[in-house]
Every structure is written in C-alpha cells, then in structure tokens.
Amino acid sequence: MIDNTLARLARAALLPGFTGATAPHWLLTELERGLGGVTLFALNGNVPETGALARLTAALREAGDPIVTIDEEGGDVTRLGGHRTASPYPGNAALGVVDDVELTRRVYRSLAAELAAVGVNLNFAPSVDVNTADDNPIIGVRAFGSDPELVARHAAASVTGTQEAGVAACAKHFPGHGATVEDSHLGVPLVEADLDLLERRELVPFRAALKADVRAVMTGHLNLPTITGGEPATLSQAAITGLLRGRLGFEGAIVTDALDMDGASGAIGVPEAAVRALYAGADLLCLGHREHGDSVQAIVTAIATAVREGRLSGERLEDAAERGRALRAWLTGAGTASVDRTAAMEAARRALAFSGELPDLGVPLVVELEAPGNIAVGPTPWGLGPWASDLVRVEGATAEAGPLLERAAGRGLVVVLRDAHRHAGQRSLATALLAARPDAVVVEMGLPVWRPGCGAYLATFGATRANGRAAAEMLGLTERDSTGQH
The missing domain is CATH 3.40.50.1700 (Glycoside hydrolase family 3 C-terminal domain)
Incomplete structure (x- = not known):
C-alpha cells in the first residue's frame, strides 16, 4: 500500500467541519483528494438560508463525492434554519406521547425532504436513546420516552420516514445515552448496565432501527464498565466490533459522535481518538465543529503513522472506506418525498x-x-x-x-x-x-x-x-x- 493510497483511505473516513457559508479552498482540495464528507454546523455559520445552503452543498459535490451530514433531529436540537427561529417540527418526546407511528413516519419524512432539498444526505438522527434518568442533562425531550418498546416503535418509524425521502438515517447514541446524568460533551458518562440490562432496555430500539434497515449508527462516548472496561464506546472494540457488528449484526456505516467532545478526546487529543475509533471498528469519523483544515492534515498523518507502526491495519481502513462507498451507492438510488x-x-x-x-x-x-x-x-x-x-x-x-x-x-x-x-x-x-x-x-x-x-x-x-x-x-x-x- 503506497503512501498516497494510504492517505486517501484515511481521508475517506473523515467528516470535518469548516467555517462559513461558502466552501473554503482547503476543503475543496481535500474533497478532490478523497475526503469522505463534511459535517455542517450552525455554530460555524454553515447553515444560511436554504438557497445559499443548496448552493454550498452543490459546490462541495463539484469537488468530490461527499457525504453531507447534519445534526437535525427536529425538536430542540435543530440546525436547518431552526437554530434561528426554533424548529417547525416537534421533537421525539412529543411524538412518543402521541404514540402514532404513522405520524412519526410522516414527520421524519417531511423533515428529511427539507434536508434533501438543500443537499444533505446523511442526518444524525433519530436519537433512539431510552431516557430512564429524569435528570439526564443531554437527552431528555430528545428521546421518544422511557419505555424501550415505545422507543423501538418510533425508532423504526423515524428511520423509515427519513430514508423514504432519500436521506440516510443514523440511529444514535449507541449503546444508549439515556441512563446517565452526565454530558459526553464534558466527560465520559457512566452507564451502569450489564449486557442483560442492555438487551432489555438500550438495545431494543437499536435492534428495531436495524430491522428498519437504518443505513448508519452513531456511537456515544459512554463508559459501560462491563462492556467497554472504562473506555468510551466510541473507542471500544468490544462495543463497536463485538456488540454492534457481532451481536446485533449491523453491516452498515458506523459513525462516531463528534471526536472533539471531551468524552472522546479530552485526555488523548483528536488525532489519537481518530486512530482508536477506526481500530475499534468505526467507519466515518465526525470530527466536530472545531476540527478544520489543519486538523484534517494532522489526523491523516496520525492514521497513516498508526498503519505504518502496526497499530492499525490497512485492511481496517479499506473496510471503512468500503462501507462509505456502500452508503454512497445506496444514496444514488434513494427515493424522494414532499415537505408536509x-x-x-x-x-x-x-x-x-x-x-x-x-x-x-x-x-x-x-x-x-x-x-x-x-x-x-x-x-x-x-x-x-x-x-x-x-x-x-x-x-x-x-x-x-x-x-x-x-x-x-x-x-x-x-x-x-x-x-x-x-x-x-x-x-x-x-x-x-x-x-x-x-x-x-x-x-x-x-x-x-x-x-x-x-x-x-x-x-x-x-x-x-x-x-x-x-x-x-x-x-x-x-x-x-x-x-x-x-
């Protein structure tokens, strides 16, 4: 494997952020070199009015074949215009209270139709966490509820609605962020759940999302001591390769939550977190809103160095790249829907x-x-x-x-x-x-x-x-x- 090939494979796994409502030169160059895609952040000024956003994503596609992602859950977590005026869509808690899966499907299909219209093709939603901790500071109304079976019903409906509109859904935050009172932006939340409890609670909605053919799953920066041994799930081979790939049988793309969050990289830095996440089995790395051009180069170097040193296999990189290609192939044949x-x-x-x-x-x-x-x-x-x-x-x-x-x-x-x-x-x-x-x-x-x-x-x-x-x-x-x- 020559260095250029290795660097291209490393780039294919990255979903960096960038600043502004137009594509910077460094980003267009990286896309030409095989960058996997981008993540749009309202904090970075990436989400202008819809016409300008559509022009931005079109410019990105002229330079490469990017996966364009956004964190648009509807509800309280909104980026597509809603960050200025609040979302026109109610979130998961409201949908769970109504408990009408066809209505949930319609809501998510409409939301995804709006994303597709501006060129977004992978949405970091739905959140399928089972919110069993009332004092959870990060999930709350982002969850459909506290009952695993109810959450599972709406996980499947939201995945189906999203993907009917031609946008890939991404169920999150694996293995489940609902049973903690800590925020993974600020540390590594502890989830005291063994495999038996996970099977009865957290994994029920993820299994439903997989059955609905969800195209991607996002990992959470969560410490489940009996599973991950103190590591965050994003960096844990036991959680990703063992539990999600092996036990649940997921074959789609595994995406990390933002690696610039303290729960993933606070103690080791983003380049090392990227290496460990790939080793654990992740395919696409959301780098976060603070990781831009210089960071991409540092991360590519860290991944290539890890391969040369034998810490990460070239075959693992090739596997990650193939899952990215499979996701793009699905997107080319995906359907369309109308806003409702x-x-x-x-x-x-x-x-x-x-x-x-x-x-x-x-x-x-x-x-x-x-x-x-x-x-x-x-x-x-x-x-x-x-x-x-x-x-x-x-x-x-x-x-x-x-x-x-x-x-x-x-x-x-x-x-x-x-x-x-x-x-x-x-x-x-x-x-x-x-x-x-x-x-x-x-x-x-x-x-x-x-x-x-x-x-x-x-x-x-x-x-x-x-x-x-x-x-x-x-x-x-x-x-x-x-x-x-x-």
Missing part, C-alpha cells in the same frame, strides 16, 4: 397534555423562566414569545416574584417552565408566583417531571416553534393555523 409541515403541527397539538380549568386570560403577562440549554441544543430560541403581547423572561434563581406579580395585577398570568425538575431556581420562583396567583397557568416546555400546585397545567413535551404555537393556540394567544406554515 401539517404533520408537524398535528403532532405538536396532539402531544399537548392539559389538566385543570383554563381561566379567561385576556391579554396575560407571560413570564418565561430562563433555562440554560445543553451544548447539543445550543442557543436556539424557544418559548411563547412570537405569540405573547406582553412577555418577560427572567432568571428563576435571581428574579423576585413581587415585581412580576405587580405587573400581572388584574389580568391573566402564564408561567413558562423548561425542565423545572432540573432547575431549583425555576421551581422556587414558580412556587412563589403560584402562592399569590393560584389562578396562573403553568406551561412546562421540557419534561413534565416536577408538577407545581396550580389550577391549570399544560405540558408541551418540547420547546420548538411547533410546540410553542400549539400551546399558544390552546391558551388563546393566537388563532389556530390550518396550513402548517407557522
């Missing part, structure tokens, strides 16, 4: 869970209690702002109830929470407001784990634009829109 945002609003409305008696709110004061977003969600807008005539957003830990109560005197009061069970400040301020105004309406836009004593309570199971509009319609803040163009 009416499915999104149907799902958001059906997911609403209301209890109590709705008072006459008139023109209420809407008080939104700020909630810090996790790194996966980012600074995406959320809440009832687009439909509220008088809205104030406050920090629950520092705001005082008195001035808010004075502002709401003589009219309706709506208190908007987001994952209040995870934020003591939200709970404290909400309790103080409700003590003086038991007639207030509480809207929970995260997981409805904490339930305050109040007369009227509305859970949306997500904080997207679709969820917000559905809630605003129920509260009388806006009229119902039958077009789905919200």
